[in-house]
Amino acid sequence: MFQTSPHHIASYYAASSLELQVQRPALRERLDVDVAVVGAGYTGLYTALRLAQAGKSVALLVASRVGWGASGRNGGQVILGFSCDMPPFAAALGDEGAQTVWRLTCEAAQEIRQRIAQHQIDCDYSPGHLWTAVLKRRVQILLDWQEEAAQTWGYEGLRFISKEDLPAHVASERYQGGLLDPSGGHLHPLRYALGLARAAEAAGVRIFENTRAERYVEHPDGIELQCAHGGVRAAQLVLACGAMVDKLDTRLRSRILPVGTYMIATAPLAPERARALLPSGCAVSDNQFVLDYFRLSGDHRLLFGGKCSYTGRTPANLTEGMRQDMLKVFAQLVDVPIDYTWGGHIDITMARTPDFGRSGPVYWAQGYSGHGVVPTCVAGRVLAEAILGDDSHLQLFARLRNPPFPGGETLGGLFQVLGMSYYRLRDYF
Numbered sequence: 122m123f124q125t126s127p128h129h130i131a132s133y134y135a136a137s138s139l140e141l142q143v144q145r146p147a148l149r150e151r152l153d154v155d156v157a158v159v160g161a162g163y164t165g166l167y168t169a170l171r172l173a174q175a176g177k178s179v180a181l182l183v184a185s186r187v188g189w190g191a192s193g194r195n196g197g198q199v200i201l202g203f204s205c206d207m208p209p210f211a212a213a214l215g216d217e218g219a220q221t222v223w224r225l226t227c228e229a230a231q232e233i234r235q236r237i238a239q240h241q242i243d244c245d246y247s248p249g250h251l252w253t254a255v256l257k258r259r260v261q262i263l264l265d266w267q268e269e270a271a272q273t274w275g276y277e278g279l280r281f282i283s284k285e286d287l288p289a290h291v292a293s294e295r296y297q298g299g300l301l302d303p304s305g306g307h308l309h310p311l312r313y314a315l316g317l318a319r320a321a322e323a324a325g326v327r328i329f330e331n332t333r334a335e336r337y338v339e340h341p342d343g344i345e346l347q348c349a350h351g352g353v354r355a356a357q358l359v360l361a362c363g364a365m366v367d368k369l370d371t372r373l374r375s376r377i378l379p380v381g382t383y384m385i386a387t388a389p390l391a392p393e394r395a396r397a398l399l400p401s402g403c404a405v406s407d408n409q410f411v412l413d414y415f416r417l418s419g420d421h422r423l424l425f426g427g428k429c430s431y432t433g434r435t436p437a438n439l440t441e442g443m444r445q446d447m448l449k450v451f452a453q454l455v456d457v458p459i460d461y462t463w464g465g466h467i468d469i470t471m472a473r474t475p476d477f478g479r480s481g482p483v484y485w486a487q488g489y490s491g492h493g494v495v496p497t498c499v500a501g502r503v504l505a506e507a508i509l510g511d512d513s514h515l516q517l518f519a520r521l522r523n524p525p526f527p528g529g530e531t532l533g534g535l536f537q538v539l540g541m542s543y544y545r546l547r548d549y550f
C-alpha cells in the first residue's frame with residue numbers, strides 16, 4: 122500500500138506554497154451527501170468543484186493533504202492532448218469521436234487559464250510550450266504532428282522552430298528543432314491545486330484531509346465509503362486516486378502501473394541569467410522516449426524533470442544523476458547548486474490511453490500516463506457531466522480498452538523495464 126504522510130514532501134513547490142498553511146480536518150463523522158469524491162488531486166478537485174457549482178452536496182476525501190500526489194509535484198507543463206497522442210483515439214472512436222476528444226483538450230487548456238483568472242489563483246501561469254527533438258530523425262515527428270494537428274484536427278496554432286531559430290527560446294545546442302504551442306504553458310502545480318481547493322470550498326465542497334477511504338460497499342441507493350473514524354453515504358462515488366488507488370479498487374489498480382518520475386530545482390538565478398536560458402519563457406519537453414522537461418519558476422529557478430523508475434525504487438544518486446541530465450542541456454549551469462530534489466508517481470496504462478469510466482454508482486478517471494495537467498481538466502468535466510445526467514463524453518472515453526497489466530504489479534513492472542530498456546537504446550542510437 123502507498124505510504125501517505127500528513128505533510129507534503131520536501132519539494133520546491135511545498136516550500137513556495139503559502140496556502141499549505143490552510144489545514145483541513147479529518148473526517149470524524151458519518152456524512153450523507155450526493156457525491157463522495159476520493160482523491161484531492163486535479164481530477165477530484167475539478168469534479169467536486171463542477172458538481173458543487175451545479176448544486177450537488179459533495180464530500181472530498183484525501184488520504185494526505187490537498188495536492189499531495191502527482192498534482193502537487195509535477196513539471197507544471199500545460200500541454201494539449203493526451204500522453205498517447207491522437208491515433209489511438211481515432212482507431213477506437215472513429216474520426217468524429219477523436220475530433221470530440223481533441224476539442225475537449227483544447228477547451229480544457231482554455232478552462233485552466235479561465236479558472237486561474239476567475240478564482241484568482243496565484244500560480245505563475247506563463248504561456249508557451251515547446252516540444253524539442255534531440256535526434257535529427259525525430260525532427261520529422263514534430264513536422265508530422267504540426268501537419269496532422271492542422272489538417273486532421275483543425276489546430277493551426279503550432280509553429281515549427283528551426284535549429285537556427287531555437288536560441289530565441291532555449292539556449293542549448295542539444296536540440297535539432299522545436300514545435301511551439303502558444304496555447305500550452307506552465308504553472309506552479311501545487312499552488313494551482315490549492316487554489317482549486319479554495320474554489321471548491323467556496324462552492325460548498327467539504328474537504329477532509331488525512332482521511333483514507335479504506336473500502337466502499339454498494340447499496341441499492343448508492344454507496345457507503347468507510348474510513349478509519351467516519352464514513353460517507355452517497356448516491357455516487359468518484360475515484361480520483363491517480364497512481365495510488367491501491368486496494369480501494371483492485372480492478373482499477375490492475376489497469377495501471379505506478380511509475381516514479383523525478384524533478385530538481387536549482388537555487389534561484391539572477392533574473393537575467395534565468396531569462397537567458399529560456400528567453401521566450403516557454404516550458405520545454407523533448408521527444409525522447411524517456412524525456413527531459415524543464416521551465417523557469419516564478420523566482421527564477423530552473424525546474425528540471427526526467428528519469429523514471431518502473432521498479433518502485435528511487436534511482437541511486439538521484440540529485441547528481443538529475444544534475445548531470447540538466448548539464449547535458451545547459452552546461453552553463455555547472456556552478457549552480459541544486460536546492461530541491463523530489464519525485465512522484467504517474468499512473469500509466471498499457472497503451473498509455475486514459476481510463477475513464479463508470480460501473481453503477483462508481484465513476485473513475487485515471488491512467489494519464491505522465492501527462493495529466495490538461496487531461497485531468499477534461500476528466501473533471503466528463504465525470505461531472507455524467508453525474509449530472511449527460512454521459513455522452515464519458516461513454517466515448519469508456520470505449521477505449523485498457524486491459525490489466527499481465528502478471529500484476531510485479532511482472533507488469535518487469536515487462537515495462539524490459540520494454541523501456543529497448544526504447545532507451547533507441548533514444549541513444
Ligand SMILES: Cc1cc2nc3c(=O)[nH]c(=O)nc-3n(C[C@H](O)[C@H](O)[C@H](O)COP(=O)(O)OP(=O)(O)OC[C@H]3O[C@@H](n4cnc5c(N)ncnc54)[C@H](O)[C@@H]3O)c2cc1C
Pocket residue numbers: 125159160161162163164165182183184185186187188189190191192193194195196197198199200332333334335361362363364365366367369382383384414426464465466467486487489490491492493494495497
Ligand atoms: C514528477 C511528475 C511530473 C509530472 N509532470 C507533468 C507535467 O509537466 N505535465 C503534465 O501534464 N503532467 C505531469 N505529470 C502528471 C500529472 O501530474 C498527473 O497526471 C496528474 O496530476 C494526476 O492527477 P490526479 O488528480 O489524477 O492524481 P493525484 O494528483 O496523484 O491525486 C490523487 C490523490 O488521491 C489520493 N488517494 C489515493 N487513494 C486514496 C484513498 N484510498 N483515500 C483517500 N485518498 C486517496 C492520494 O493521496 C492523492 O492525493 C507529472 C507527474 C509527476 C509525478
